Amino acid sequence: MSNGKKFILIVDDTPTNITVVSGILKDQYRTKIATNGEKALSLAASEEKPDLILLDVMMPGMDGYEVCRRLKESPGTVDIPVIFLTAKTESGDEEEGFDVGAVDYIHKPFSAPIILARVRTQLALRDALNDAQVAQAEADRLLHVLLPRKVADEIRSFGALIPQRHENVAVLFCDVTNFTAHCDKHEPEDVISRLDALFVMFERVTAKHGLEKIKTIGDGFLAVAGLLREVEDPLGAAVRCGLEMVSTLVDAQLGWEVRVGIHAGPVVAGVVGQERYQFDIWGDTVNMAARMMGVVTPGGVAVTKEIWERVKSDFDGEPVGVLEIKGKGKISVFSLGPSKA
Amino acid sequence: MGLDCGVLDGAGFDSAAGLKIMGGKADRYAKLLQKFADRESGLVGDIRAALEAGDTPTAERAAHSLKGSASTLGANQLAECAAKVEAAIKSGQDVDEALESLSDSLRNTISAIQTAVTE
Numbered sequence: 001m002s003n004g005k006k007f008i009l010i011v012d013d014t015p016t017n018i019t020v021v022s023g024i025l026k027d028q029y030r031t032k033i034a035t036n037g038e039k040a041l042s043l044a045a046s047e048e049k050p051d052l053i054l055l056d057v058m059m060p061g062m063d064g065y066e067v068c069r070r071l072k073e074s075p076g077t078v079d080i081p082v083i084f085l086t087a088k089t090e091s092g093d094e095e096e097g098f099d100v101g102a103v104d105y106i107h108k109p110f111s112a113p114i115i116l117a118r119v120r121t122q123l124a125l126r127d128a129l130n131d132a133q134v135a136q137a138e139a140d141r142l143l144h145v146l147l148p149r150k151v152a153d154e155i156r157s158f159g160a161l162i163p164q165r166h167e168n169v170a171v172l173f174c175d176v177t178n179f180t181a182h183c184d185k186h187e188p189e190d191v192i193s194r195l196d197a198l199f200v201m202f203e204r205v206t207a208k209h210g211l212e213k214i215k216t217i218g219d220g221f222l223a224v225a226g227l228l229r230e231v232e233d234p235l236g237a238a239v240r241c242g243l244e245m246v247s248t249l250v251d252a253q254l255g256w257e258v259r260v261g262i263h264a265g266p267v268v269a270g271v272v273g274q275e276r277y278q279f280d281i282w283g284d285t286v287n288m289a290a291r292m293m294g295v296v297t298p299g300g301v302a303v304t305k306e307i308w309e310r311v312k313s314d315f316d317g318e319p320v321g322v323l324e325i326k327g328k329g330k331i332s333v334f335s336l337g338p339s340k341a
Numbered sequence: 342m343g344l345d346c347g348v349l350d351g352a353g354f355d356s357a358a359g360l361k362i363m364g365g366k367a368d369r370y371a372k373l374l375q376k377f378a379d380r381e382s383g384l385v386g387d388i389r390a391a392l393e394a395g396d397t398p399t400a401e402r403a404a405h406s407l408k409g410s411a412s413t414l415g416a417n418q419l420a421e422c423a424a425k426v427e428a429a430i431k432s433g434q435d436v437d438e439a440l441e442s443l444s445d446s447l448r449n450t451i452s453a454i455q456t457a458v459t460e
Contacts, residue, residue, distance in 0.1 A: 013406065014406045014409055014410050015376065015380065015410075016373060016376075016377055016409075016410035016413055016414060017409060017410060017413055019373055019376075020362055020363070020373070020413050023363065023364070023369065024362070024364070056409075058401075058402050058405045058406065059402075060399070060402065086409070087405060087408050087409035087412065108408075108409045108412050108413055109358065109362070109409075109412035109413050109415070109420075110362070110413070111361065111362060112361070112362055112364060
């Protein structure tokens, strides 16, 4: 039983020192003894790893420096703090101790308060380091939830993301056509759990086709192809993704219908905000994709004639008509059908 | 178990330091001294034997360990003699002379412990 006490491994071949050091530590810590280097390495690598090792230098067989060196070479024991406890008192000895990875060096004859204080300090440092690593891992996890991995990694490494223009990006917008009416008639828990299920499905479909989710906006979902991840045919991937999103929703019988707008061209990507990071994309390509989504009937995937010309060899489609598009004037719009393949 | 610290101090001990490291517990200190005396009485002979066999690392390590144990127990004079033997072995000079001093000091230390510690 550990009783919550920290575990200290004492490595020394001299019975007097073992008795004295054990006596000093036993009230506050659990201790185990190794009387040679080989036994110390074996105990350090065992399932119950010591929280700290007090290590003598001169021992028969493997000396303390070599033990420490091997502890620091092994991934399983590299993090265990080692304090040398030795009668080797020349400054060169101490330097060698630190060179091989020790965190402290206590000379014999030692005093109980010094041993206890040094041990306590190193254990507190280890705890603080562990806490910091856990907090860092949690921060990284959150950053990766909020931002695409490549963006999160760049922010972590450099503290910022340099905004960039990307030339050939396919932008996909979709939304739930009768969501507002549904909200008014159903309990919030029901609405949110359905929307969550829908967006999880969208995330799966976008990932399957190599698209990256940018964000959700209310009942809308924005994804791109060919931005952070290289995709061979961004536009084709976006169209296949849009068609699957529409049909999957029907299959899922959620009672909603979605509509999708797709456009392709240059976008600017970057991160805005400091309190809450938001990775986003801007530009005419994004606006046009949103406009296409706005004009298509529920269950449809709409593109401009320009985009239709680029995909018509691979997909079925039919003209919707020449429509007045806000801020763009009259534009010929096409609704896409299943892949010809 | 009784302990006469005056006897120890007369034989080159700093018994106050030894007691301090034992948390002021005279009984524990006395027990440890007695074990030390039982265990280390043949140490000079062991060092000589190692040197005669050409095994200087073992001889040096034995002197080094004695230095550490003695200093832990507050047996400062003995620790100094052991340190001189360790240095002499390392340098290969004046080893016999240093060993002679160590032998005398160890004998005095053990004798003082046997007198100072009473059942």
